[in-house]
Amino acid sequence: MRYDIVIIGAGISGLTTAAALFEKGVQNVLVVDYQQDRGGFASPFHQMASFSLEREIVQKSHTLPYDIWTQATVIGFFPGDGGEAHQIYVQTVKGTKTVEAKIVVIASGALEKPREAHRIAGTRPAGVMTPSMVAQLLKRGFLPGEKITLLDTGRMTKGIAELLADQDVELYMFDSDEWEVVEVAGRARLEEVRLQHWANQDRLSQPCDTLIYSRGRIPSSFFLKGTPVKRDETHAILIDEKGRTNVERVFATGSCTSLGDDEHLVSIGLARNMVPELLKSVK
Structure with a gap:
């Protein structure tokens, strides 16, 4: 041909x-x-x-x-x-x-560049996903989790938030211009995400079973x-x-x-x- x-x-x-x-x-x-x-x-x-x-x-x-x-x-x-x-x-x-x-x-x-490519500290539990992976799960009728932390990095993460708006989940959204994920914790399943503020270096811990993350x-x-x-x-x-x-x-x-x-x-x-x-x- x-x-x-x-x-x-x-x-x-x-x-x-x-x-x-x-x-x-x-x-x-x-x-x-x-x-x-x-x-x-x-x-x-x-x-x-x-x-x-x-x-x-x-x-x-x-x-x-x-x-x-x-x-x-x-x-x-x-x-x-x-x-x-x-x-x-x-x-x-x-x-x-x-x-x-x-x-x-x-x-x-x-x-999408996932958590693994950024060498974020912590364990390797289930529940850490990229926006595209979550979109495919939702398309097939599956929820990614019940208590979800989402690092907002742009149009696709905002799209994920919109897709999750009508679902029976707790969604915690953090602006990537203000916050960065510095550590994840959990054994078989994600239990907590630790974030740090870019400007003042304050840290917070967010309990969750799912992290939606990609940067770059x-x-x-x-x-x-x-x-x-x-x-x-x-x-x-x-x-x-x-x-x-x-x-x-x-x-x-x-x-x-x-x-x-x-x-x-x-x-x-x-x-x-x-x-x-x-x-x-x-x-």
Whole structure:
């Protein structure tokens, strides 16, 4: 299979890129994503007013004539030399497929950075979760706990608070601009969270059975290990303002890049700014 452009990732930046390419008349495009549903990690929140633009982008993607493979994981990427096609190996539910592309756009997003990545002191009890994990539990009809501490770090944590508002739970919400989690305690299940105030260093202990926590992002660029595509110390793909990487005809956009942000707020703009450069390369 050969395409003019392959977009790795059907999150907001990937779908924004696809829609913009279609508006410019580009026809031969493939989008692949390992998740079952398009829209990225924030998709459980798209019905909320603060995610209305993301919701519109996902809805529009269903009208595109492009091949969009979900539950499809990139397991190998081999950039072409001297104008040769890039080769991509994709594991799908129907087996492994080999795809060739004139241009590759990496829009693979980023994972939430959990408690473990911050080396927060304490034991390792059950009940410490990221916002996306909680959203998936709620989507399936499960409550994460009964007495919940939530560190508010932005749109997704506010979305979680909104999802929990109608549930029979006790919710204790702390602003991450004022408080940081410094320790968790509990044996089999979380029993207490200890927080410290940024300004005055005061500490408090909050009894709870669940902590919803994430701070920062982990770019989903693992499949690039061993390739010449350059990444920074956080594994974010290094790009310029036009989305170009150090490899010819390989572009990247969104939260998996060095210009991305934790809240995914700049993803749409990055994707749109990249498209004119893509059009030059596809001709």
